[in-house]
Amino acid sequence: MAFAIKAEVTDPQAKTFKFPAQKTMYGGKRIAAGDTIFIFASENEGGRGLLARGLVTAAEATPKKRGIARQTPRVSITIKRTALARKPLGRRELKPLNDWEDGKPGTELNFKFYRQATNKIVGISDRAAAFLNEFF
Numbered sequence: 001m002a003f004a005i006k007a008e009v010t011d012p013q014a015k016t017f018k019f020p021a022q023k024t025m026y027g028g029k030r031i032a033a034g035d036t037i038f039i040f041a042s043e044n045e046g047g048r049g050l051l052a053r054g055l056v057t058a059a060e061a062t063p064k065k066r067g068i069a070r071q072t073p074r075v076s077i078t079i080k081r082t083a084l085a086r087k088p089l090g091r092r093e094l095k096p097l098n099d100w101e102d103g104k105p106g107t108e109l110n111f112k113f114y115r116q117a118t119n120k121i122v123g124i125s126d127r128a129a130a131f132l133n134e135f136f
Contacts, residue, residue: 001027001030001035001123001124001126002035002036002037002038002123002124002126002128002129002132003028003031003035003036003037003038003056003121003122003123003124004037004038004039004040004109004112004113004121004122004124004128004132005019005022005028005037005038005039005040005077005079005119005120005121005122006040006042006113006119006120007019007022007039007040007041007042007119007120008041008042008044008045008047008119009039009041009042009045009047009051012041012047012051012052014081015080015081016057016078016079016080016081017039017052017054017078017079017081018076018077018078018079019076019077019078019079019121020062020076021062021074021075021076022074022075022076022077022119022120022121023072023073023074023118023119023120023121024072024073024074024075024120024121024122025072025112025116025120025121025122026112026122026123026124027122027123028073028075028120028121028122028123029061029073029075029121030123031056031059031075031077031121031123032056032059033056033057033058033059034055034056035055035056035059036053036054036055036056036129037053037054037055037056037077037079037121038050038052038053038054038124038129038132039051039052039053039054039079039081040090040113042119043090043091044117044119047090048088048090049088049089049090049091049092049093050085050088050089050090050132050135051084051085052081052082052083052084052085053081053082053083053085053132053133053136054079054080054081054082054083055079055080055082056077056078056079057078057079057080058076058077058078059075059076059077059078060075060076060077061073061074061075062074062075062076075121077121083136084136085135085136086135086136087134087135089132089135091113091114093106094106094107094109094110094113094114095110095114097109097110098110105125105127105128105130105131105132106131108124108125108127108128109124109128109131109132112124
């Protein structure tokens, strides 16, 4: 399984990215060292969408806080960048793909990242990963 993260990226040219205590959804909590991940620079923080592909070099679950009944799992990850995106892909390009039942990989990404606009790590299908690889 491949993964994708939408988060604030302070240095788009970095060779290593560290994302502490990131929210996970859609299987994102299963991320582990050795997994492929696609990095989206969050438009909420001035980013432009798909930025890079990388390899997870470390992943550690963030312990849940005591006394809070319902918590979204969080994970801290470190990523070694393996490629920079050559073509744009972000909210603007994915927004028209909103027929949640059409099975298209772009629609999957729109649903997981932009239907609920919070930053997060998500698990993605093999079809979505193949689609994203076309941008490198």
